[in-house]
Amino acid sequence: MSRDWVEWHEFYTTPGSSLGRRLEVVRRDLRRALSAAPASGPGRSGEAHRAGPGESVDGTLRIVSICAGDGRDVLPVIAEHDRKVSALLVELDPTLAARARETADDLLLSDVDVRMADAGDARTYAGVQPAHILLTCGVFGNVDAADARRTVAALPALLVPGGIVIWTRAGDASLELRSLFAEHGFTELSFTAPDDAPFRVGMHRLAGPVRPGPLTGRLFTFR
Numbered sequence: 001m002s003r004d005w006v007e008w009h010e011f012y013t014t015p016g017s018s019l020g021r022r023l024e025v026v027r028r029d030l031r032r033a034l035s036a037a038p039a040s041g042p043g044r045s046g047e048a049h050r051a052g053p054g055e056s057v058d059g060t061l062r063i064v065s066i067c068a069g070d071g072r073d074v075l076p077v078i079a080e081h082d083r084k085v086s087a088l089l090v091e092l093d094p095t096l097a098a099r100a101r102e103t104a105d106d107l108l109l110s111d112v113d114v115r116m117a118d119a120g121d122a123r124t125y126a127g128v129q130p131a132h133i134l135l136t137c138g139v140f141g142n143v144d145a146a147d148a149r150r151t152v153a154a155l156p157a158l159l160v161p162g163g164i165v166i167w168t169r170a171g172d173a174s175l176e177l178r179s180l181f182a183e184h185g186f187t188e189l190s191f192t193a194p195d196d197a198p199f200r201v202g203m204h205r206l207a208g209p210v211r212p213g214p215l216t217g218r219l220f221t222f223r
């Protein structure tokens with residue numbers, strides 16, 4: 001791997017850091033995405049709801065986080081949420097994957113699968129159910145432009161119709177990503193770009209009709 005990602009995670013705890021602020025935006029967007037994702041099963045008010053395209057029959061919302069780190073963006077948010085959620089966290093670093101597992105256990109989250117695997121290899125997603133929400137945070141800044149393109153192009157194959165992607169990228173390079181998402185069938189739900197910090201957080205929804213291509217080969221490799 002290209003750098004010490006355990007050490008990188010320590011910047012989260014620096015008071016007022018750009019990374020710490022980014023974390024709050026990602027968590028906020030994830031809360032919004034959880035509320036916006038299609039409902040199924042008995043509704044909050046008790047009335048029945050028939051599952052539509054992309055909805056799971058029992059109402060479980062599936063989250064996939066690519067290069068998930070220690071899962072601090074996803075795990076506390078799903079612990080506070082009142083809908084049934086399952087999460088697959090794909091992370092290559094054994095220490096971070098172990099921390100994510102520990103956090104999931106501490107939060108009593110039973111439906112969390114932390115997979116120590118290569119998220120850049122399409123084979124990792126064999127048999128994985130399409131996600132309602134997918135996070136690619138801290139990925140695009142570490143891969144070259146061709147890999148970013150391949151990854152965005154592959155995302156529809158990992159999502160249900162109407163599925164939501166939350167992504168990050170620092171600085172002006174984020175503008176190119178917004179265009180890439182638009183090219184690949186996504187509509188923008190939000191784009192957070194503070195004047196006083198370099199981080200950018202985008203949230204895009206996969207708009208139909210979508211015909212995802214086959215998911216094969218390498219999507220990305222960290223530089």
Ligand SMILES: C[S@@+](CC[C@H](N)C(=O)[O-])C[C@H]1O[C@@H](n2cnc3c(N)ncnc32)[C@H](O)[C@@H]1O
Nearest residue numbers: 005067068069091092093118119120137138222
């Ligand atoms: C910039 S950090 C982002 C972590 C997390 N998503 C976040 O935003 O806090 C990048 C993470 O990607 C992981 N990583 C790098 N290459 C990977 C790969 N091919 N498959 C899975 N994880 C990978 C690193 O170990 C690191 O935890």
